[in-house]
Each structure stands twice: as C-alpha cells, then as structure tokens.
Amino acid sequence: MKITLVAGARPNFIKIAPLIDEIKRRRNLGDDISYRLVHTGQHYDDAMSGQFFKELNIPQPDTNLNCSGHTQAEQTASILVAFEADLVDHPCDLVLVVGDVNSTMACAISAKKLNIPVAHVEAGIRSFDDRMPEEINRKLTDAISDLCFTTTQDAKDFLIQSGHDKNKVFFVGNVMIDSLLNHKSSFKKPAIFIKEKLEKKKYWVMTLHRPSNVDDKSELNLLIEDILNYIGEQKVIFPMHPRTRKAFGLELEKHSNLIITEPLGYLEFNYLVENALGVLTDSGGITEETSVMGVPCISLRENTERPETIELGTNVLAGKDRNKIQNYIELIKSNKWKSARPIPLWDGKASERIINHLLKYNHVL
Known part of the structure; x- marks a missing residue:
C-alpha cells in the first residue's frame, strides 16, 4: 500500500x-x-x-x-x-x-x-x-x-x-497526543527560561493568532493590556505568531511582565507550557496538550471544536469577556482550578x- x-x-x-x-x-x-x-x-x-x-x-x-x-x-x-x-x-x-x-x-x-x-x-x-x-x-x-x-x-x-x-x-x-507522549521526556528548557529567571508555576504562557483576535489592532492591544493587568506582576511569555506581530503595538516599557519571543520549537514550547501556572490561547491544539499535561487553560475564543477539553480537560472558554478572563485568572492564581480527567483513547x-x-x-x- x-x-x-x-x-x-x-x-x-x-x-x-x-x-x-x-x-x-x-x-x-x-x-x-x-x-x-x-x-x-x-x-x-x-x-x-x-x-x-x-x-x-x-x-x-x-x-x-x-x-x-x-x-x-x-x-x-x-x-x-x-x-x-x-x-x-x-x-x-x-x-x-x-x-x-x-x-x-x-x-x-x-x-x-x-x-x-x-x-x-x-x-x-x-x-x-x-x-x-x-x-x-x-x-x-x-x-x-x-x-x-x-x-x-x-x-x-x-x-x-x-x-x-x-x-x-x-x-x-488523538495523534497529537501520540506526539506529546512520545516526546514528553525530551522537552527542552528554552533560553528564555534562564534569561528571564523563570520559576515553575510562577509564570504564564500566551498565544494568539486567530483573525478574530489579532486582525483588529486596537482590540488586540486592549485585550493583551487587560490580561497583563489581571495577571499582575507575574511574567507572561508570549511566543508571537507572524500574523499577530503585524498588529501588535503595546509599549513594552510600560509592561515589564510581558516577554515576547519568536515562535518556539515543539520541545521548548511544551516545556514552557508544562511548567506554566496557566495558559491563555486561541489555539485548539494547545487546549488538547494542556488537558493531557494538567495545565490550566483559558481559551480566548467564543467556541471550540474540542469540547472534550472542557468537559474532561483543563480548558474553559472565555472569549473576549473581560469579567470571565479576570475571574478565571484569579481562580488559577488561587489554585482553585478544575482537575483533568482521562480522555478516552488519548493514550499514545x-x-x-x-x-x-x-x-x-x-x-x-
């Protein structure tokens, strides 16, 4: 064949x-x-x-x-x-x-x-x-x-x-989980982890790339600014997608907790995710990975094609609702997040x- x-x-x-x-x-x-x-x-x-x-x-x-x-x-x-x-x-x-x-x-x-x-x-x-x-x-x-x-x-x-x-x-x-489990032991600490003196479970990871979030420059920057304010002093690692970079316009000197990087490789990115306190994302695949790794995840989307990550995993939908985003961030910071349950046949x-x-x-x- x-x-x-x-x-x-x-x-x-x-x-x-x-x-x-x-x-x-x-x-x-x-x-x-x-x-x-x-x-x-x-x-x-x-x-x-x-x-x-x-x-x-x-x-x-x-x-x-x-x-x-x-x-x-x-x-x-x-x-x-x-x-x-x-x-x-x-x-x-x-x-x-x-x-x-x-x-x-x-x-x-x-x-x-x-x-x-x-x-x-x-x-x-x-x-x-x-x-x-x-x-x-x-x-x-x-x-x-x-x-x-x-x-x-x-x-x-x-x-x-x-x-x-x-x-x-x-x-x-889920073949994506096959890859995750196959390579989990090879996750690699990225240079940014050492450079920024990150500590496990004391920083956040954020990704944004969907047109609904990043194509309107004003909306994108207001959303990021609000998220940074809700998180407070903890650092936010933001591997920035090329599409997002075109619209990004915050003054970094006013947001010292925002750490922007180029897109990271698979092993380095998942090292960051696995050791993060929480993740904010509009990626569907990341919600699958966080659910299997047991990392709290806030989806900056109005809907999802992966409801199992909400029903059994660590994911929630917040969209652009500032009250929801703030409340979810507080739950994660206070260690009151839901625990993941096994998702059938996501076994490698x-x-x-x-x-x-x-x-x-x-x-x-």
Whole structure:
C-alpha cells in the first residue's frame, strides 16, 4: 500500500510524525505499506516548519510544493494545482490528510478529482462557526473523505448521524497526543527560561493568532493590556505568531511582565507550557496538550471544536469577556482550578489504530 502523507502547517507536522513512525515500524515487521511525504509549503520559515521536522525526527519531505503566503483563495488554488501535478507524477493508493488547514482541504480535493481515496485524520470535529476558515476546511474534507478517523466518540457519532458510512468512520484517539507522549521526556528548557529567571508555576504562557483576535489592532492591544493587568506582576511569555506581530503595538516599557519571543520549537514550547501556572490561547491544539499535561487553560475564543477539553480537560472558554478572563485568572492564581480527567483513547496509540485500519482497507482496494 502506497500512501501519500500531506503536511502543510505546524499542527500537521505534530500529527504526521507518529504516523510516519508507525508506518516504518509496520514495514519493518513485513507489512506491505510505504509512504511518500508531501510538504505543501503553507508554513515556510524554519521556526514555523523546518524546526519541527528536526525535533520530531520527521524525514525531509519527498517534495515541497512551496505554496506559501497570499490570500486564502490564492493559497488554496496554488496547492490544488501543485498537488494534482505531484499525484500524477507519483501515483499512490491513498492520500492521508490531517487536521483542518488549507492544505488539508485542497489536497483532499485534488486527490478525489483523480479518483484517489482520501483518509482524514481528526475528522468530525466542529466549532459550528463558519466564520472560521478551518471550519470550512473541516466540513469540505470530511464530505469527500473515504475514511474518517476521529479523536472522540462524539465526533464519530456526529459523522454517522450526518450520513457517513458507519463502516468507514473510526474512533481512534488523538495523534497529537501520540506526539506529546512520545516526546514528553525530551522537552527542552528554552533560553528564555534562564534569561528571564523563570520559576515553575510562577509564570504564564500566551498565544494568539486567530483573525478574530489579532486582525483588529486596537482590540488586540486592549485585550493583551487587560490580561497583563489581571495577571499582575507575574511574567507572561508570549511566543508571537507572524500574523499577530503585524498588529501588535503595546509599549513594552510600560509592561515589564510581558516577554515576547519568536515562535518556539515543539520541545521548548511544551516545556514552557508544562511548567506554566496557566495558559491563555486561541489555539485548539494547545487546549488538547494542556488537558493531557494538567495545565490550566483559558481559551480566548467564543467556541471550540474540542469540547472534550472542557468537559474532561483543563480548558474553559472565555472569549473576549473581560469579567470571565479576570475571574478565571484569579481562580488559577488561587489554585482553585478544575482537575483533568482521562480522555478516552488519548493514550499514545492512535497512530497504531489508524495504520491497522489502513492495512485492512488495503485488502479491499
């Protein structure tokens, strides 16, 4: 079975890494399975892409389509064209896509247009907010995928209730957590930890990148300023996304507790998160990781496609509600946060289950 794996953005690499490891393991055991890795180039600088390949031991991609930048439509169109040409030159039995970025949706469409089966890892999750580009990508990718692998039973049930063939939807767990557990012992103290004399559980981590939070410069800066005031003297480490940097405009000399860094690698960032008192973020993936690591997390979003992180994990939704944000920060500071409970099948074995299903599927191709 020849599989083309697609990765295009930072979260994709985290999800692809354990799948590559499992394919290699099964091939060494004699199973008829091989892969070809295609990097679409959606995230193209070393901090946003290349460093993850090094840290997660991902082999260099077989090709890089270099489809970076531009508008949503331009990026999607360039990936569609480039990936179609790549598939024509390198036929395969199945295309596997992960997550919900533009690369996921565009590569799924290119494959289906060439009558190549598509498997979607992290299928069935929904925010039910069509203002989010990721939500459109999820819906379209799920609609045309031949195999859907879900992180939760609820996501599986949703797809089946939506008309998907129950024999082609599988609850397998979370490959992002596979990576987290695989690399947890290798988390690396970043230079900023030493430089700023950080102490465990006495600082915060913040990330912001979604258009709803960062595209309005005035709103973004007021939000950050309020958060800093609520937190007080404790330091806030803020690895800043390139999109956020364009709108950021606070005077740092007035906010000595705000420590801005470039985007960090996977091992350094998760070291910071694991040892933080709390996390404020608009990232879905980080809420999964904080839930497994037991770190309090405040989502600066109105909704989430990962309700299990709220129901069982350490996450809460605050949106931009200043009262909620302030109250949640106070709860964390006073050590009154909820404890995480185990999330079913988030056990580090999702990749193994996925490859098992793919090998069975190969017999009916």
